Amino acid sequence: MSTTSQKHRDFVGEPMGDKSVMALSGIGEILGKKLEQQGFDKAFVVLGQFLLLKKDSDMFTEWLKDASGANSRQAGSCAQCLREWCDAFL
Amino acid sequence: MASTQLTDEELFSELKRFGFTPGPVTENTRPVYLKKLKKLREEQQQRGSRAGKTRNSGAIHSSSGGGNTAGSRPASHDVTHLSSSRRPGRKSSVLGFSSDESDAETPLKRKGLNQSRRADRSPGFPQHPMIRPTTPSVATKSQYGATLNSNNSSPGPGRQRGVLLGWGVRARSSPEAEGRDYDESGDDDDNEGEKEKNSRSLNGCGASHLNTSKLAGDYSDSDEEEVGGPGVGDQQRERLEPNVRRSHTKAEFAYHVVGRGSQTGGAARQVNPPEGLNMVGNRREEGEGGEGKRRDSDTPGGLRSHTVSPRKTIYVSLAENHGGETGKNNHVDGEDGAYRSSRFAIGLRPRFSNYSSLSQTYRSNHSNHTAPNHSYSQAMLKQKLSVPEDELLQQFKREEVASSGSFSAHYLSMFLLTAACLFFLLLGLMYLRMRGSGSSEVDEVIKSHPFGSQFDELYNKTEKDLILKLLLNLHDHLAQVAGQYDCGDQQHLNRSLSMAEAATYLRAQNQEFDGFIETSLEWIIRTGQDVGIRLTGQVADDPLTDVSEISRLESSHPKMPFTCRFRRAFLTVISRVSLIAVVVGCVWSVVCYMRYRWRREEEETRQMYDMVERIIDVLRSHSDSCQENQDLQPYLPIPHVRDSLVQPQDRKKMKKIWERAEKFLAANESRIRKETQRIGGADFLVWRWIQPSLSCDKTMNSKVWQGKAFPLDRRNSPPNSLTPCLKIRNMFDPIMEVGENWDLAIHEAILEKCNDNDGIVHIAVDKNSREGCVYVKCLSAEHSGRAFKALHGSWFDGKLVTVKYLRLDRYHQRFPQAQGCSTPLKASSLHLNTTGTMNTMPRLHHRGAANSSGFS
Numbered sequence: 001m002s003t004t005s006q007k008h009r010d011f012v013g014e015p016m017g018d019k020s021v022m023a024l025s026g027i028g029e030i031l032g033k034k035l036e037q038q039g040f041d042k043a044f045v046v047l048g049q050f051l052l053l054k055k056d057s058d059m060f061t062e063w064l065k066d067a068s069g070a071n072s073r074q075a076g077s078c079a080q081c082l083r084e085w086c087d088a089f090l
Numbered sequence: 091m092a093s094t095q096l097t098d099e100e101l102f103s104e105l106k107r108f109g110f111t112p113g114p115v116t117e118n119t120r121p122v123y124l125k126k127l128k129k130l131r132e133e134q135q136q137r138g139s140r141a142g143k144t145r146n147s148g149a150i151h152s153s154s155g156g157g158n159t160a161g162s163r164p165a166s167h168d169v170t171h172l173s174s175s176r177r178p179g180r181k182s183s184v185l186g187f188s189s190d191e192s193d194a195e196t197p198l199k200r201k202g203l204n205q206s207r208r209a210d211r212s213p214g215f216p217q218h219p220m221i222r223p224t225t226p227s228v229a230t231k232s233q234y235g236a237t238l239n240s241n242n243s244s245p246g247p248g249r250q251r252g253v254l255l256g257w258g259v260r261a262r263s264s265p266e267a268e269g270r271d272y273d274e275s276g277d278d279d280d281n282e283g284e285k286e287k288n289s290r291s292l293n294g295c296g297a298s299h300l301n302t303s304k305l306a307g308d309y310s311d312s313d314e315e316e317v318g319g320p321g322v323g324d325q326q327r328e329r330l331e332p333n334v335r336r337s338h339t340k341a342e343f344a345y346h347v348v349g350r351g352s353q354t355g356g357a358a359r360q361v362n363p364p365e366g367l368n369m370v371g372n373r374r375e376e377g378e379g380g381e382g383k384r385r386d387s388d389t390p391g392g393l394r395s396h397t398v399s400p401r402k403t404i405y406v407s408l409a410e411n412h413g414g415e416t417g418k419n420n421h422v423d424g425e426d427g428a429y430r431s432s433r434f435a436i437g438l439r440p441r442f443s444n445y446s447s448l449s450q451t452y453r454s455n456h457s458n459h460t461a462p463n464h465s466y467s468q469a470m471l472k473q474k475l476s477v478p479e480d481e482l483l484q485q486f487k488r489e490e491v492a493s494s495g496s497f498s499a500h501y502l503s504m505f506l507l508t509a510a511c512l513f514f515l516l517l518g519l520m521y522l523r524m525r526g527s528g529s530s531e532v533d534e535v536i537k538s539h540p541f542g543s544q545f546d547e548l549y550n551k552t553e554k555d556l557i558l559k560l561l562l563n564l565h566d567h568l569a570q571v572a573g574q575y576d577c578g579d580q581q582h583l584n585r586s587l588s589m590a591e592a593a594t595y596l597r598a599q600n601q602e603f604d605g606f607i608e609t610s611l612e613w614i615i616r617t618g619q620d621v622g623i624r625l626t627g628q629v630a631d632d633p634l635t636d637v638s639e640i641s642r643l644e645s646s647h648p649k650m651p652f653t654c655r656f657r658r659a660f661l662t663v664i665s666r667v668s669l670i671a672v673v674v675g676c677v678w679s680v681v682c683y684m685r686y687r688w689r690r691e692e693e694e695t696r697q698m699y700d701m702v703e704r705i706i707d708v709l710r711s712h713s714d715s716c717q718e719n720q721d722l723q724p725y726l727p728i729p730h731v732r733d734s735l736v737q738p739q740d741r742k743k744m745k746k747i748w749e750r751a752e753k754f755l756a757a758n759e760s761r762i763r764k765e766t767q768r769i770g771g772a773d774f775l776v777w778r779w780i781q782p783s784l785s786c787d788k789t790m791n792s793k794v795w796q797g798k799a800f801p802l803d804r805r806n807s808p809p810n811s812l813t814p815c816l817k818i819r820n821m822f823d824p825i826m827e828v829g830e831n832w833d834l835a836i837h838e839a840i841l842e843k844c845n846d847n848d849g850i851v852h853i854a855v856d857k858n859s860r861e862g863c864v865y866v867k868c869l870s871a872e873h874s875g876r877a878f879k880a881l882h883g884s885w886f887d888g889k890l891v892t893v894k895y896l897r898l899d900r901y902h903q904r905f906p907q908a909q910g911c912s913t914p915l916k917a918s919s920l921h922l923n924t925t926g927t928m929n930t931m932p933r934l935h936h937r938g939a940a941n942s943s944g945f946s
Contacts (some may be wrong), residue, residue, distance in 0.1 A: 059119075062126070
């Protein structure tokens with residue numbers, strides 16, 4: 001687990017509640033802004049999208065790359081973060 | 091495929107068709123799913139087009155063919171449709187051609203092959219220039235053209251090319267181009283044969299086409315093992331035949347391609363059954379074809395240049411997997427060798443090695459044949475005959491060849507060895523003979539004598555001869571006598587002859603000797619050289635001056651019969667050798683003995699040290715237990731120690747070691763004292779352990795935190811803190827704890843550890859719990875979570891602390907006083923409050939430690 005970032009650990013460690021989309025691992029200010037513009041203003045909305053894509057990491061990363069212009073690493077990190085969150089709390 | 095026209099449901103179903111279950115298609119997920127669909131379609135097309143592309147170098151026709159045949163079909167089904175569409179056409183053509191095949195192979199195989207080939211070839215046909223238009227091929231082509239692209243003007247070569255391309259050149263477009271140029275040299279027969287085969291194979295394995303195409307693709311990319319099981323092993327094998335044939339035609343050797351092809355096909359078949367990997371067989375076939383071609387290239391020199399290039403084109407693609415054979419093929423020609431090496435870049439290692447070895451065998455048989463291809467085909471026929479035998483037999487043959495080679499080498503070495511032995515034997519014999527017989531000296535003696543020129547002046551020739559002959563006779567006789575004497579022949583009692591005996595003998599030889607005896611003897615005396623006759627006087631070792639003093643004559647060159655000589659020499663040699671051997675043996679045995687002794691010594695020393703250590707351990711533990719238990723005597727009788735350490739059956743063996751250990755302890759161990767004590771009325775020599783126990787350090791490491799055992803992560807800790815109450819385990823051992831306020835120390839320690847977390851409101855140490863439990867209540871779950879992180883997995887006082895959450899109500903049940911606690915506890919305050927206590931603590935601990943030192 002040493003490869004996960006602090007952000008990841010923070011997000012995955014507790015229910016996301018009302019956290020902003022920028023609390024997601026891999027999503028910074030710029031990407032977060034872009035997502036918010038598209039209507040994904042909260043982390044749980046992105047979670048919704050993740051769930052809509054049947055928790056498929058590949059699909060989600062594709063979508064995230066398209067929607068926010070994230071690169072593979074960022075999208076992968078976000079997907080992993082969400083996946084683990086789901087494992088822990090869903 | 092216009093993606094915008096797809097509705098959500100259509101997109102959904104399309105994705106489903108690819109075997110991918112999508113989630114709901116919403117406005118957000120739609121673009122993603124469209125991309126996915128596109129990717130899936132591309133993949134399918136790629137799979138289909140890969141076959142097509144490799145099929146034809148230009149890949150134009152493949153796509154067009156694909157487009158023609160599968161215009162409205164989804165790309166994924168292109169290939170299958172293509173193949174299926176081709177299948178029926180093939181079948182008929184195959185049947186039509188079966189009669190043309192002079193090959194003994196079953197039409198079924200060809201059918202399968204043709205079918206597989208078909209899909210590959212048909213697109214390729216139009217592209218290739220016609221080399222030899224033949225009517226049957228044209229007819230065939232037209233058939234195919236109907237199903238495929240219609241530009242099949244060059245059936246034969248085109249097909250060949252298609253075959254070639256389809257088969258091996260899938261991955262390579264450049265070789266194909268070259269090969270295409272080369273097509274002109276193709277054979278008609280081969281074309282036909284190929285055609286038939288192609289059609290048949292295509293007919294036969296429509297399903298396998300995909301596989302084969304895939305395989306072809308894989309073939310270029312990966313090893314032979316990639317050939318998965320399309321389930322049409324036969325068909326794949328049959329595929330070999332057209333490949334082989336094709337290769338043959340490519341090489342355009344004039345030899346009987348069909349026959350050869352059949353042979354190779356047969357070979358392939360033979361070879362394949364064991365493995366079922368047609369790829370492998372194909373490769374071998376290719377190699378075989380290459381081999382054959384190469385051989386044939388020897389004959390038609392003019393063709394060689396032609397063959398090289400097409401071969402190269404063909405085999406570069408095909409021989410990706412023939413790498414293993416490079417070395418083997420090198421022997422053929424420099425050119426060919428190079429070509430071969432390029433050809434067999436990758437290879438079926440095991441199979442091909444077999445094959446190539448076999449072919450090498452044959453090659454070696456026919457390497458010098460400049461006979462026409464006919465003879466080569468004969469060889470191939472012969473090969474075919476052998477091929478039907480098991481692969482093992484092929485291997486066996488190869489081994490035979492190898493063994494014959496080694497056999498001759500073996501013979502050679504034996505021969506050399508024998509020659510050397512004989513030489514030395516002869517040398518020895520000659521030496522013996524020389525030594526034994528002075529016959530060679532005979533003439534010399536007559537001609538040259540050691541008497542000097544005076545001799546010559548004094549006497550005339552006859553006298554000289556007489557004297558010399560006399561001397562010679564005497565010499566011989568004496569030699570004989572001496573020899574016989576030396577050999578153990580008891581005929582003569584003495585090695586030497588007395589004067590009278592000598593004189594008698596000489597007179598007996600020749601009457602004329604009589605007068606010259608003394609003169610000759612005089613001359614012998616006069617000359618100082620050794621003429622082989624030794625004259626001794628009455629008194630031994632006196633130099634003689636006069637003939638009258640001579641009493642005995644002895645030969646200094648005894649002549650012994652050859653066997654006697656040999657025997658003596660032999661005995662001498664043997665004795666000397668045995669002497670040396672004995673000496674060497676003695677030295678070696680001495681060395682061995684020394685080594686053995688040295689090892690024994692080491693072993694014993696090691697055992698002694700081991701024993702000493704055990705004794706020390708026993709004594710130390712005994713003294714420790716004595717400290718705990720004051721009833722025990724602090725010393726142990728030596729015999730008791732020995733008997734407790736050494737098993738009864740070993741006592742005799744270990745006696746020596748034990749004694750050594752005892753001595754060692756007495757001399758080198760200061761912590762053990764030997765004394766005499768009276769135990770139970772009897773005097774015993776005892777050992778007493780006199781080292782005070784090292785118990786001081788125990789106080790040092792009590793009640794401190796010693797680091798974390800593992801990092802806390804999601805795996806070993808709950809992701810979020812559940813309750814504000816914690817139960818901490820394994821912080822102490824109630825039995826071991828001594829002192830009044832060790833629980834306060836525990837409090838202190840916990841607070842100290844969580845000093846950043848000012849949310850701990852209550853701590854309770856369960857003094858009676860065996861597990862060393864401590865209960866902690868925090869202000870909130872968040873605080874407890876922090877405390878959890880800080881405490882869980884840490885080392886405290888040498889124990890691993892674990893934490894878990896407790897339900898709040900239970901906690902309150904247990905510790906009702908905690909319900910009211912809401913002020914965070916501080917370590918410093920505790921510390922301040924208990925400074926007095928703390929000061930006494932170390933002492934208490936020390937005392938306790940001193941007490942507990944025995945517990946260790």
